[in-house]
Each structure stands twice: as structure tokens, then as C-alpha cells.
Amino acid sequence: MQRLEKLELIWQSLPLLGEGVLVTMTLTISLLGVGLLLGIPVALGQAYGPRPVRLLMSSYERFFRAMPILVLLIVCFYGLGFWGIYVPAFGTAVVVFGLHSSAYQSQIFRGAIQAIKEGQLLAARALGMSRLQAIRYIVLPQALRLSLPGWSNEYSGVLKDTSFVFAIGVTELTRQGWQIAMRTREIFLVFITVAVIYLILTYLGTWLLERIERRLSVPGLAGQRREEHGRVI
């Protein structure tokens, strides 16, 4: 009887947890997008830029990698309010998490860019491409593919980091669970459910990225998974 009650509690909590999932996923996808848009130029600057650009990009990347996300969130949200600048909480979260993630993503891309042999760039130049063209058409298409495994790691990392946003009043999955737990006092049960939801989200995301990786794979590109008769070799 009591067990049935507990199952019912989880069932009744699902719509609220679903709202939390929506917020968590919107934030995760948005912040990865911002991080992607900023991370690629930072990586290119670090790999190919002249010395001052390299220095600038490196200090950007070091700065954001050194900052704890919670500290950044609070400084940006409450700190800006102090100067009379009011930013919506969700927007702040997207920007702060995006900047933070761009620093990490830039390192994923930099690693991938540097894995492309120098000789390819020289060959492209010899064929009459400009340096920019060579980067755009030869290096980036390969590097982005190589960075997909690292990127999927970044996805599962930031997905869980997003629970920090409650510090500035955004109610995502963990906080929804928290609220249900505080009302029902079924702390263990509710958080087990939340944990399972995170597991599913992580699994689905990495599965999707793996599929993309396979779809985009180019035979012969280093680090690419090769299959023969359905067997990974």
C-alpha cells in the first residue's frame, strides 16, 4: 500500500519535473550554442593568430576556465544590479554559462585543429588557396569532426552544471525536485527520480552526438571510428 503511494507520488511529480527538464535543456542547448560560436574563433586565434591575438585568446580562455561558474553567475546577476543594470536571470545564465563553456570548447577545438597535419595547410597553399580559405575549407571541416567526441563530453558536463542557476532564481530540474522533496519530505525518492532523468538526458544527448559523428565520418580521417561488416575495428 505504502509502496503504491510512493509510485503515485513520482507519477504526480512528473509534470513538474518535466517543466524542469524543459528549462534545463533550453539552457543547455543555448549555452552550448553560445560556447560554440565563441569557442571556434578563440581556438582559431590561438592556433593561427599573430602573437598579440594568441595572447589575448589565451588569457580569455584562462580567465573563464579559472572562474567558478557560481561566482561568475552571482557577480554578473547581482553585481550588474548594483550598477543599475537589470538583466533577466535566464539571459544572464545563458551568457555566463556560454562564456564559461566557450573557454572549454575552445580547447576541444584547438586540440582538434592541431591534430590536422601542417602539411595539409601547406598543400592547400600550394594549390593557390589563401590562408583563410585553407583554414575554412581544409582544416575546419576535419577539425569539427574530430572535436565531436570532446564536444559530447562537454554536453554531459554542462548539463549537470546548469543546476547552479537556482542561485539567481531560475527553476530547473534539480530545483523542481528540491521543491517537491521539501513539500513531500520524500527526499531520497524524489532525488533518485531526478538522477534517473539526468541519466536519460545524458544518454540521449551523447547517443545523438555519436550518431552525428558517424553520419559525418570521413574514411581515413584520424581518430574516426571505422566499421566493417557491422564490427568496429
Add this chain to the structure above:
Amino acid sequence: MRSRVRWFVAVGLLALVVGMIGGVPQAQTQAFKVCSDIAWPPFEWVDARGQFVGFDLDVMRIVALLKGYRIDIQNLAFDSIIPAVVAGQCDIGASGFTITEERKRVVDFSDPYWESNQAVLVHAASGLNIITAFKAGQIIGAQRGTTGADWVEQNVIKQGINVTLRLYETYPLAEQDLINRRIHAVVEDEPAAKVAVKTSRGALKIAGMINTEELFGFLVRKGDPNRLLPRINDGMKEMKRKGIWNNLIEAYFGVDVNLDRVAQCYADLKGWLDRNQPEAYAENLAACMSGQTYRRP
């Protein structure tokens, strides 16, 4: 090849746009922002339907109705609320705040609306009383940033009694640890302690009361730039005059009240607030919460 790179960029841009749209609605509201840590029944909690309910929040809603302004309730961690009010991210803090000299240095308070004492919760099987609960070597739990935690600090630890104060994010977590017997006592406000005893199904009991005679107040930014305090104070007086106040107390603190009913009651009755009839709302809420017949709008 080209299209795939574009596809990558397109996904990034789309994500950025989604993020911005998600942020916009909050920026457009002109209402005053009321911030509360909505995890502390019966003053404020999130019910089974995800509605924000509780005594503090109803007072805020009804005062706003009576004084003709709109509010927007924001759920925020307790120890973030005062910083948020100071920084101007929240206009009003409504979360069972005790009026203290220390807090008064950074924010302004409304007239007191509640008098509270601290209860000492212990495990029912522990045999501890209010004296033995504070013996040397015991572990006492409280929520971070509360006057309960402060009381233990000032009146037990600073008096040279060697107890450990363990701070929690919220009181329900401290109560859970007490049920699990990892700590010996929890010091928290009386109404919330009573709720804890009820929901623990006999695991917890109140060992005794500490008469701290604390007063709760709503708080606003220092200097009250939006002239909110006169409106709040006046609104609370009007609520008392019209009998709304007593009905709300009956609804949330009455003896026959079952707080689980709130999801149904609030959903059925909030229409009275939309029709600008707070008297009818409070009267029927009191009836509904104690299981009597009530009238829907």
C-alpha cells in the same frame, strides 16, 4: 561539406535565439518583484500542482490587490534574497524574515506581521528534553542564515557549551537528518516545526520552546525607493480590519488544517483574487483547508 559547416553555425545561431527569447518575458514585466524561498510550509511552499502558496505569499497578493499594484513572485534561495533586494533584483523580500538589527543595517522592514518563537525539535525516541538537547558534544541543526542558527550561535556556543552547529540549505533537510538520527536537535520557528512533526508521522517531537519573541517583517531596499512600505503596512491594516487576516491565519495555521489540501483549494479559489474579492477568497480558503464546504467563484 560547405553545407555542413553552415549547418553547424545555424544550430549555434538558433540556440542563441532560443536563449534570448527565453529571457525576454521576464524583462517586460512592470510589476514589483516579490522574492521568496518557496520551500518552507506553511509560510511559503510549492504545492503538488506547482502553484506558489502559503501565508506570506497570500498576504503579498492581497496587499497588492488592495493597494492597486501587480506583483510577480520569484523563487530564490533564502540567503540570496537580501543580496538580491540590496542589488535591486527584487523589490520585496517575503520569506518569513525575522526583523533583526543586523538585517536592518542593509534593508528596511515593514511593520511586524508575525510573532514567532523557536521550537526545539528532537527525535521522538531519543528521550532528549530542552535542556539535554543542548548538552556538550551534541550536534544541533539549523538552516543557514536563519535566526534559529543565530540563536544557537549566541546562546549556546558563545556561552561556552561545546555543541556543533550544522547548517543546512533548508529546514526540511535538517529535519531529515534528525529523522535519520545523524544530529540531535533542530532549532526552528514554531509553525514550521509543527508542520515537521505532523509530516514525520511520529518520528519527531517538539522538546520545548525558546521564547525568542521574534517578529517577522517584509523587507525592501534601504530607503524604500518604490515607496512600498507605507502601502504594505496600510494594506495589512486593511486586511485586519476586513477580517481577511484572521481567515488567512485560520487557513494556514488552524488546528484542523491539512496542508495537502492546498493544491485543490488554491486552484478552486484563486478566481476570487482575480475578481478582486480578497474577503471571499480568505473566508473560503479557511473553510476549504479545514475540510469544510466552501464556495467557488
